[in-house]
Amino acid sequence: NAGVTQTPKFQVLKTGQSMTLQCAQDMNHEYMSWYRQDPGMGLRLIHYSVGAGITDQGEVPNGYNVSRSTTEDFPLRLLSAAPSQTSVYFCASSYANSGNTIYFGEGSWLTVV
């Protein structure tokens, strides 16, 4: 069972570069989301989607874009990387919207130098 797949697992970027974190799920979940996790801050919601074609901002959306052209995929784009975006990123999915068990990807460790 693939579940939620995130790539890449590790990435080092230079300030100002752009990149896309990929996320795919094979459980036909409507709801997908991206979180970042920083020491002492817990998991903070960046963007989320309640279905294909629908996205919305979370708690910390600045500097990130998302799109949801299919149910399976929910890529996260960093437009111009900054050192403040050094973090661990988790993609997650669940049936319907929040209230159901949420499944996490393995995480992507991103360092911006």
Added chain:
Amino acid sequence: EDKVVQSPLSLVVHEGDTVTLNCSYEVTNFRSLLWYKQEKKAPTFLFMLTSSGIEKKSGRLSSILDKKELFSILNITATQTGDSAVYLCAVAGNEKLTFGTGTRLTIIP
């Protein structure tokens, strides 16, 4: 703004001890409260609670929700070194899941 507060922030106990982790919340349109265990990688699901007063149990772990006082506790009895992890509480509200900062539990052999 939705808020989830966990306490204590960290806890160090000896193997065999019993621990209680706390989670209080303020969330609009509460749907459920979830507990996760996070070791080195992604959080893994422990419990989902939706109703007050009904204890959920899984082995040595148990959890209960109080929707009147807006909190939940996670109990771990007879702790083992494999219980060392960060325990995350999350509350589902309007289309969003809000996480607490977690409690870091360390079990000393």
